Amino acid sequence: MAAATVNPCRLYLVTPPVLEPAAFAVPLAQALDAGDVACVQLRLKDCDDDAIRRACDVLRPIAQAREVAFILNDRPDLAVAAGCDGVHVGQSDTPYKKARAIVGNDAIVGVTCHDSRHLAMEAAEAGADYVAFGAFYPTTTKPSDYRPEPELLSWWAEMIEVPCVAIGGITAQNCAPLVQAGADFIAVVTAVWNHPAGPGAAVKEFNAAIDAALQG
Numbered sequence: 507m508a509a510a511t512v513n514p515c516r517l518y519l520v521t522p523p524v525l526e527p528a529a530f531a532v533p534l535a536q537a538l539d540a541g542d543v544a545c546v547q548l549r550l551k552d553c554d555d556d557a558i559r560r561a562c563d564v565l566r567p568i569a570q571a572r573e574v575a576f577i578l579n580d581r582p583d584l585a586v587a588a589g590c591d592g593v594h595v596g597q598s599d600t601p602y603k604k605a606r607a608i609v610g611n612d613a614i615v616g617v618t619c620h621d622s623r624h625l626a627m628e629a630a631e632a633g634a635d636y637v638a639f640g641a642f643y644p645t646t647t648k649p650s651d652y653r654p655e656p657e658l659l660s661w662w663a664e665m666i667e668v669p670c671v672a673i674g675g676i677t678a679q680n681c682a683p684l685v686q687a688g689a690d691f692i693a694v695v696t697a698v699w700n701h702p703a704g705p706g707a708a709v710k711e712f713n714a715a716i717d718a719a720l721q722g
Contacts, residue, residue: 515716516544517709518671518691520579522699523551523647527564533705534565537698538572540706541713544691545614547594549579562588575614582608582615592616592635597625602632616671621654623661630668637662638693641674642684647695650674656687663688678711685719692716 519537521530537543546569550558562578566589569576577592578585582605585593592614595605605615616636617629626637639658641650662670669690676684677697684692694712701708 513542513713513716513720515685515689515720516542516691517712517716518545518547518673518693519543519698520547520549520673520693520695521565522695523549525550525561527561531564531568533699535568537705537709538569538574540709543572543574543709545575545577547577547579547693548590549594555584558584559588562590566590577614577616585609585613594618594638602629602634606633620650620652621658623658626662626670627666630666634668636669636671636691638671638673640672640693642672643675643677643680645675645696648674656683659684659687659689663690678708678715681712681715682719682722685716686722 534546548561548565550561558581566576575591577594578588578590579594580596580599582593582600586609593605593609594616595602596618602615602617609615614635616638617634619626619629619637619639621639629637639654641652642654659670659672671691671693672684672689673693676692676694681692692712698705698708
Protein backbone atom coordinates (compact mmCIF):
# COMPACT_ATOMS: atom_id res chain seq x y z
CA MET A 507 0.00 0.00 0.00
CA ALA A 508 1.10 3.60 -0.45
CA ALA A 509 3.28 4.66 2.45
CA ALA A 510 2.28 7.73 4.43
CA THR A 511 2.23 9.05 7.97
CA VAL A 512 -1.47 8.55 8.43
CA ASN A 513 -4.00 6.61 10.45
CA PRO A 514 -3.37 2.92 11.12
CA CYS A 515 -6.69 2.27 9.37
CA ARG A 516 -7.07 3.58 5.82
CA LEU A 517 -9.54 3.57 2.96
CA TYR A 518 -9.37 0.94 0.21
CA LEU A 519 -11.63 1.89 -2.69
CA VAL A 520 -13.10 -0.74 -5.02
CA THR A 521 -14.54 0.43 -8.32
CA PRO A 522 -18.09 -0.34 -9.45
CA PRO A 523 -18.31 -3.59 -11.43
CA VAL A 524 -19.45 -1.67 -14.52
CA LEU A 525 -17.96 1.65 -15.59
CA GLU A 526 -16.92 3.72 -18.60
CA PRO A 527 -13.26 4.57 -17.96
CA ALA A 528 -13.14 8.13 -19.32
CA ALA A 529 -16.29 9.11 -17.42
CA PHE A 530 -15.20 7.34 -14.24
CA ALA A 531 -11.85 9.13 -14.29
CA VAL A 532 -13.57 12.27 -12.99
CA PRO A 533 -15.16 10.83 -9.82
CA LEU A 534 -12.02 8.75 -9.18
CA ALA A 535 -9.85 11.87 -9.17
CA GLN A 536 -12.38 13.65 -6.96
CA ALA A 537 -12.28 10.80 -4.46
CA LEU A 538 -8.50 10.58 -4.34
CA ASP A 539 -8.07 14.34 -4.03
CA ALA A 540 -10.51 14.57 -1.11
CA GLY A 541 -8.53 12.73 1.55
CA ASP A 542 -6.37 9.77 2.45
CA VAL A 543 -6.87 6.66 0.30
CA ALA A 544 -4.42 3.77 0.37
CA CYS A 545 -5.52 1.74 -2.61
CA VAL A 546 -7.87 1.50 -5.57
CA GLN A 547 -8.94 -1.91 -6.82
CA LEU A 548 -10.29 -2.10 -10.36
CA ARG A 549 -13.00 -4.73 -10.23
CA LEU A 550 -14.76 -5.12 -13.57
CA LYS A 551 -17.12 -7.96 -14.34
CA ASP A 552 -18.22 -9.37 -17.70
CA CYS A 553 -15.50 -7.44 -19.57
CA ASP A 554 -13.10 -8.72 -22.19
CA ASP A 555 -9.35 -8.34 -21.79
CA ASP A 556 -9.14 -5.30 -24.04
CA ALA A 557 -11.77 -3.46 -22.01
CA ILE A 558 -9.87 -4.20 -18.79
CA ARG A 559 -6.61 -2.99 -20.35
CA ARG A 560 -8.25 0.21 -21.54
CA ALA A 561 -9.69 0.85 -18.09
CA CYS A 562 -6.27 0.31 -16.53
CA ASP A 563 -4.63 2.66 -19.01
CA VAL A 564 -7.08 5.43 -18.12
CA LEU A 565 -7.47 4.93 -14.37
CA ARG A 566 -4.10 3.58 -13.21
CA PRO A 567 -2.19 6.84 -13.84
CA ILE A 568 -4.77 8.78 -11.81
CA ALA A 569 -4.09 6.62 -8.77
CA GLN A 570 -0.35 6.23 -9.18
CA ALA A 571 0.19 9.97 -9.70
CA ARG A 572 -1.28 10.43 -6.22
CA GLU A 573 0.85 7.62 -4.72
CA VAL A 574 -2.22 5.41 -4.36
CA ALA A 575 -1.71 1.73 -5.13
CA PHE A 576 -3.68 0.51 -8.15
CA ILE A 577 -4.68 -3.16 -7.95
CA LEU A 578 -6.52 -5.30 -10.48
CA ASN A 579 -9.08 -7.87 -9.39
CA ASP A 580 -8.74 -11.52 -10.43
CA ARG A 581 -6.21 -11.18 -13.28
CA PRO A 582 -2.51 -11.28 -12.40
CA ASP A 583 -1.56 -11.60 -16.06
CA LEU A 584 -3.34 -8.38 -17.01
CA ALA A 585 -2.11 -6.65 -13.86
CA VAL A 586 1.46 -7.14 -15.08
CA ALA A 587 0.68 -6.22 -18.68
CA ALA A 588 -1.14 -3.04 -17.64
CA GLY A 589 1.45 -1.80 -15.14
CA CYS A 590 -0.70 -2.24 -12.04
CA ASP A 591 0.80 -2.32 -8.56
CA GLY A 592 -0.68 -5.72 -7.82
CA VAL A 593 -3.62 -8.07 -7.92
CA HIS A 594 -6.42 -9.22 -5.63
CA VAL A 595 -7.53 -12.84 -5.90
CA GLY A 596 -10.55 -14.62 -4.50
CA GLN A 597 -10.83 -18.22 -3.40
CA SER A 598 -12.20 -19.22 -6.81
CA ASP A 599 -9.69 -17.15 -8.79
CA THR A 600 -6.03 -17.74 -9.56
CA PRO A 601 -4.41 -19.43 -6.53
CA TYR A 602 -2.12 -17.20 -4.49
CA LYS A 603 1.12 -19.00 -5.38
CA LYS A 604 0.39 -18.84 -9.10
CA ALA A 605 -0.62 -15.17 -8.85
CA ARG A 606 2.61 -14.38 -7.01
CA ALA A 607 4.67 -16.19 -9.61
CA ILE A 608 3.04 -14.11 -12.34
CA VAL A 609 3.25 -10.66 -10.74
CA GLY A 610 6.59 -11.11 -8.96
CA ASN A 611 7.80 -10.46 -5.45
CA ASP A 612 7.61 -6.67 -5.64
CA ALA A 613 3.90 -6.50 -6.47
CA ILE A 614 1.00 -6.50 -4.01
CA VAL A 615 -1.06 -9.68 -3.79
CA GLY A 616 -4.17 -9.69 -1.63
CA VAL A 617 -6.42 -12.66 -0.94
CA THR A 618 -10.12 -12.94 -0.10
CA CYS A 619 -10.59 -15.10 3.00
CA HIS A 620 -14.31 -14.59 3.77
CA ASP A 621 -14.74 -15.45 7.47
CA SER A 622 -12.06 -18.14 7.61
CA ARG A 623 -9.13 -17.99 10.00
CA HIS A 624 -7.70 -21.06 8.29
CA LEU A 625 -7.75 -19.53 4.80
CA ALA A 626 -6.26 -16.31 6.14
CA MET A 627 -3.47 -18.13 7.95
CA GLU A 628 -2.67 -20.09 4.81
CA ALA A 629 -2.54 -16.92 2.72
CA ALA A 630 -0.37 -15.09 5.24
CA GLU A 631 2.05 -17.99 5.58
CA ALA A 632 2.31 -18.22 1.80
CA GLY A 633 3.31 -14.55 1.61
CA ALA A 634 0.14 -12.57 0.88
CA ASP A 635 0.50 -8.83 1.40
CA TYR A 636 -2.97 -8.62 2.94
CA VAL A 637 -6.02 -10.74 3.62
CA ALA A 638 -9.61 -9.56 3.19
CA PHE A 639 -12.48 -10.55 5.48
CA GLY A 640 -16.19 -10.02 4.82
CA ALA A 641 -18.92 -9.29 4.12
CA PHE A 642 -19.33 -7.70 7.55
CA TYR A 643 -22.69 -6.13 6.66
CA PRO A 644 -25.38 -6.91 4.07
CA THR A 645 -24.35 -5.80 0.60
CA THR A 646 -25.86 -5.84 -2.86
CA THR A 647 -22.53 -5.08 -4.60
CA LYS A 648 -21.18 -8.58 -4.08
CA PRO A 649 -23.70 -10.62 -2.08
CA SER A 650 -22.06 -12.96 0.40
CA ASP A 651 -23.18 -15.81 2.62
CA TYR A 652 -20.24 -15.08 4.90
CA ARG A 653 -20.83 -12.74 7.83
CA PRO A 654 -17.80 -12.51 10.13
CA GLU A 655 -17.91 -10.66 13.43
CA PRO A 656 -15.56 -7.76 14.24
CA GLU A 657 -13.87 -10.08 16.76
CA LEU A 658 -12.21 -11.83 13.81
CA LEU A 659 -10.34 -8.60 13.04
CA SER A 660 -9.25 -8.27 16.67
CA TRP A 661 -7.96 -11.83 16.74
CA TRP A 662 -6.08 -11.30 13.48
CA ALA A 663 -4.53 -8.00 14.59
CA GLU A 664 -3.29 -9.59 17.80
CA MET A 665 -1.92 -12.74 16.17
CA ILE A 666 -0.62 -11.80 12.73
CA GLU A 667 1.37 -8.89 11.30
CA VAL A 668 -0.04 -9.22 7.78
CA PRO A 669 -2.60 -6.41 7.26
CA CYS A 670 -6.31 -7.17 7.03
CA VAL A 671 -9.02 -5.54 4.96
CA ALA A 672 -12.65 -5.39 6.07
CA ILE A 673 -15.24 -5.34 3.28
CA GLY A 674 -18.97 -5.66 2.75
CA GLY A 675 -21.71 -3.07 3.17
CA ILE A 676 -19.44 -0.67 5.05
CA THR A 677 -20.48 2.96 5.42
CA ALA A 678 -19.14 5.94 7.33
CA GLN A 679 -21.93 5.32 9.81
CA ASN A 680 -21.17 1.64 10.55
CA CYS A 681 -17.40 1.41 10.11
CA ALA A 682 -16.43 2.28 13.72
CA PRO A 683 -16.64 -1.27 15.18
CA LEU A 684 -14.41 -2.56 12.38
CA VAL A 685 -11.87 0.22 12.78
CA GLN A 686 -11.78 -0.26 16.55
CA ALA A 687 -11.50 -4.03 16.16
CA GLY A 688 -8.24 -3.64 14.25
CA ALA A 689 -8.96 -3.44 10.52
CA ASP A 690 -5.95 -2.02 8.68
CA PHE A 691 -8.07 -1.09 5.68
CA ILE A 692 -11.78 -0.45 5.12
CA ALA A 693 -12.86 -1.47 1.62
CA VAL A 694 -15.75 0.51 0.17
CA VAL A 695 -17.72 0.50 -3.07
CA THR A 696 -21.29 1.83 -3.05
CA ALA A 697 -20.93 4.15 -0.05
CA VAL A 698 -18.35 6.19 -1.97
CA TRP A 699 -19.42 6.07 -5.62
CA ASN A 700 -23.16 6.44 -4.88
CA HIS A 701 -22.82 9.08 -2.17
CA PRO A 702 -25.46 11.78 -2.74
CA ALA A 703 -22.88 14.55 -2.35
CA GLY A 704 -20.29 12.82 -4.53
CA PRO A 705 -17.26 10.62 -3.94
CA GLY A 706 -15.13 13.45 -2.58
CA ALA A 707 -17.62 14.10 0.20
CA ALA A 708 -17.77 10.37 0.90
CA VAL A 709 -13.98 10.08 1.30
CA LYS A 710 -13.99 13.04 3.69
CA GLU A 711 -16.80 11.42 5.71
CA PHE A 712 -14.97 8.10 5.89
CA ASN A 713 -11.70 9.66 6.99
CA ALA A 714 -13.53 11.66 9.66
CA ALA A 715 -15.34 8.52 10.83
CA ILE A 716 -12.06 6.57 10.99
CA ASP A 717 -10.46 9.39 12.99
CA ALA A 718 -13.39 9.45 15.39
CA ALA A 719 -13.38 5.68 15.83
CA LEU A 720 -9.66 5.62 16.61
CA GLN A 721 -9.97 8.45 19.11
CA GLY A 722 -13.10 7.02 20.71
